[in-house]
Amino acid sequence: MNEVKKTKYWNPYIGGVMLGLVLLSANFISGRGLGASGALKSVIVSTVNTVAPDHAENAAFYKNYNETHENPMKSWLVFQVFGVLVGGFLSGTFAKRLKFKVEHSPKISSKRRLVFALIGGAFFGFGSQLGRGCTSGSALSGMAVLSLGGFITMACIFGTAFGLAYFFRKNWI
Amino acid sequence: MGPLVVNEIISPDTNLFLAFLIGIGFGFVLESSGFSSSRKLAGMFYGYDTTVLKVFFTAAITALLGMLFFSLFGWVDLSLIYINPTFLHSAIVGGVIMGAGFIMGGFCPGTAFCAISIGKLDALAFIGGLFLGIVAFTEGYPLFEELYKAEFMGTPTINEFLGLSRGLFSFGLIAAAFGMFWVGDWAEKKFPREEY
Amino acid sequence: MNIRLKLAAIFLPLGLIIAAVPENTTKVYKLTAAQLLVEVQEGAQFMSTDEIADMVVQKDPSFQLIDVRAQDEFEKFHLPNAINIPLTDILAEDWADVLDQDVKMNVFYSNGNLKANEAWMITRQLGFANNYVMQGGLNHWAETIMDPKSPASTSPDDEIAKYDFRKGASMALGGGAVSTTKSNSDSSPKPEIKKKKKKKRAAGGC
Known part of the structure; x- marks a missing residue:
C-alpha cells in the first residue's frame, strides 16, 4: 500500500482471496454463486403477490415467476442478502465505521449525490434483470465457473463504466 | 462429494x-x-x-x-x-445498462447492501433505484421479452467457446x-x- | 506492497499445474449396462405432460420436442415446434448434432411410451445427455392436456389447480376444451425462461 494512505481497510489482495473463498464455499455447498439483485426481485414479486394478487395473476412476469417458484421469499439469495447486511454491519462495527452519512465528492451536494444514486440504481436494477444477474451474480460468479455469459456481462459492465467515466468525473473526483 | x-x-x-x-x-x-x-x-x-x-x-x-x-x-x-446461461443480446445490453448505472450510482447491488448496513444513505437511495428499475422490468416484461430471450447459446464456458x-x-x-x-x-x- | 508478488508466486504455479494436468473426467456420459439399468429403474428420463405443456406454452427456447414416429404420422399431427426423427433414423449422422449436445434438452415422444423410450435408451447408451421422454406419449397428452377431466368439486385444491393449469395450457395450445367456467388463465402466459433441466444441477443466478 501507498505510504500516503493510512488505510483501515484490508489489503485488497487479502480481501480478494477471502471473497474467493466465500464464493468457493457457496459453490461447494450450494452449487451456485453469490448474488444480490435476485433477492430484490423476490421481495418485489412477493409484495406484488400480497398487495395486488390480481395483477400478479395477469401480468406475464409475475405469473411465470410464481409458477416456477414456490415462495419467492424462501430463496437462497434472500437469505444470503440478509447475511450480507449482518456481515457488513459486523465488519463496520469492528472497524468503527458505523455512521449515517451521504458519501460524495466535495465538489457536489448531497442532494445531487442522492439523485444520481437513485438514477444509477434504477439503471442497475433494470440491467441486472435483463442481463440475468448483477456484478456478483453474473460477472463474479459467472467468471468463477468460466461462464461465457459471465465474461461478456463483466466486460460490458466495466467497459461501459470506463467509457462513461469521463462524463461523470465531477461526481467522484 | x-x-x-x-x-x-x-x-x-x-x-x-x-x-x-x-x-x-x-x-x-x-x-x-x-x-x-x-x-x-x-x-x-x-x-x-x-x-x-x-x-x-x-x-x-x-x-x-x-x-x-x-x-x-x-x-x-x-x-x-450452476453455470450462468448465455443469452448473447441480453447479456450485452444488460451489461451496458448496468455499466451506466455503476458509474452514475457508484454501487452495484451487492455493495449497496453492504454499504447500507453501515449507514451509507446514498446506498439507500441506490437500493430505492434498484427497486424502481426491477419493477420497470417486471412490469414492462412483454416489451423486453424478445430481447431477453434472443440468441440463447446454452451454458457454454468461455474456454469451450475459445477452443482452449x-x-x-x-x-x-x-x-x-x-x-x-x-x-x-x-x-x-x-x-x-x-x-x- | 509485495503481497501482489507473493500471491503471484502462489497462484501462477497453481495455474500451471491446472493447465498441465488433464481435466478430471470421472463424469463421462457413456454408461455401462448396469448404470443404464439403474437409470431405467429410476425412470429419471420421464417428463410429465404437464411439465412439457408448461414449456411449450412458455416457448422455452431451451428445449426441443422430437417426434420419433414415422414421417406420415408426423405429418398428420404433431406437437407445436416438434421436429421429426423417426426411430429408424435415430442413428443417422444428420441427427447427431441434435441428439448429442448440451445446449437444449430434447424430449422424445411417440403415441405411447414405447418408441420414445427406445429412442432414449439408444441415445443414452451412446452416452448422449439431455434427452428425455414424454411420459405416456401423445395418448396421455390428449387425455391430460387437450381434454383434461374436470375434477370433482370435492377434490383437493392441488387437483383443481392442476386442472386449471391444464385447461389454460390446452386453450393456449388450441386444444378442444371449451371454457364453461370463468377462467382467468386464458391469456397465454409468455413468461421468463427458467432452466428446468431434469439434471439435478443446482439452480442459481440473480
Whole structure:
C-alpha cells in the first residue's frame, strides 16, 4: 500500500482471496454463486403477490415467476442478502465505521449525490434483470465457473463504466 | 462429494441457513475491503483507487482455482454446479445498462447492501433505484421479452467457446489478472488520492 | 506492497499445474449396462405432460420436442415446434448434432411410451445427455392436456389447480376444451425462461 494512505481497510489482495473463498464455499455447498439483485426481485414479486394478487395473476412476469417458484421469499439469495447486511454491519462495527452519512465528492451536494444514486440504481436494477444477474451474480460468479455469459456481462459492465467515466468525473473526483 | 446440497448431504433448509452464513462472510469481506464506499468503488474508473479491480479479480481466480482443484481431487462435480446461461443480446445490453448505472450510482447491488448496513444513505437511495428499475422490468416484461430471450447459446464456458482447455484458459486468466494488478498499482501511484 | 508478488508466486504455479494436468473426467456420459439399468429403474428420463405443456406454452427456447414416429404420422399431427426423427433414423449422422449436445434438452415422444423410450435408451447408451421422454406419449397428452377431466368439486385444491393449469395450457395450445367456467388463465402466459433441466444441477443466478 501507498505510504500516503493510512488505510483501515484490508489489503485488497487479502480481501480478494477471502471473497474467493466465500464464493468457493457457496459453490461447494450450494452449487451456485453469490448474488444480490435476485433477492430484490423476490421481495418485489412477493409484495406484488400480497398487495395486488390480481395483477400478479395477469401480468406475464409475475405469473411465470410464481409458477416456477414456490415462495419467492424462501430463496437462497434472500437469505444470503440478509447475511450480507449482518456481515457488513459486523465488519463496520469492528472497524468503527458505523455512521449515517451521504458519501460524495466535495465538489457536489448531497442532494445531487442522492439523485444520481437513485438514477444509477434504477439503471442497475433494470440491467441486472435483463442481463440475468448483477456484478456478483453474473460477472463474479459467472467468471468463477468460466461462464461465457459471465465474461461478456463483466466486460460490458466495466467497459461501459470506463467509457462513461469521463462524463461523470465531477461526481467522484 | 460436492456440491453438498445437490448430492443431498445437507437438506434444502440447511442450505438456506448456510446461505445466510455465506452471506455474512460475503458482507464482512466486502465491507472490510472497502466496498461500502462508493467513492472507492468508482475510483477504479479514474485510476485513483483500483481496490475493486484487485479484489474482484483476485476473488474470481481464487474461486476458479479452488473449483478446478476440487474437481481434480474429485471433491466437487463441476457438472452439477450452476453455470450462468448465455443469452448473447441480453447479456450485452444488460451489461451496458448496468455499466451506466455503476458509474452514475457508484454501487452495484451487492455493495449497496453492504454499504447500507453501515449507514451509507446514498446506498439507500441506490437500493430505492434498484427497486424502481426491477419493477420497470417486471412490469414492462412483454416489451423486453424478445430481447431477453434472443440468441440463447446454452451454458457454454468461455474456454469451450475459445477452443482452449479449462486449465490453459485459467492459467491465462491468472496471468492476465496479475498483469492488470500491476497496471493498477502503477495507476494508483500516478493518480494518488487521499483516503476517505 | 509485495503481497501482489507473493500471491503471484502462489497462484501462477497453481495455474500451471491446472493447465498441465488433464481435466478430471470421472463424469463421462457413456454408461455401462448396469448404470443404464439403474437409470431405467429410476425412470429419471420421464417428463410429465404437464411439465412439457408448461414449456411449450412458455416457448422455452431451451428445449426441443422430437417426434420419433414415422414421417406420415408426423405429418398428420404433431406437437407445436416438434421436429421429426423417426426411430429408424435415430442413428443417422444428420441427427447427431441434435441428439448429442448440451445446449437444449430434447424430449422424445411417440403415441405411447414405447418408441420414445427406445429412442432414449439408444441415445443414452451412446452416452448422449439431455434427452428425455414424454411420459405416456401423445395418448396421455390428449387425455391430460387437450381434454383434461374436470375434477370433482370435492377434490383437493392441488387437483383443481392442476386442472386449471391444464385447461389454460390446452386453450393456449388450441386444444378442444371449451371454457364453461370463468377462467382467468386464458391469456397465454409468455413468461421468463427458467432452466428446468431434469439434471439435478443446482439452480442459481440473480
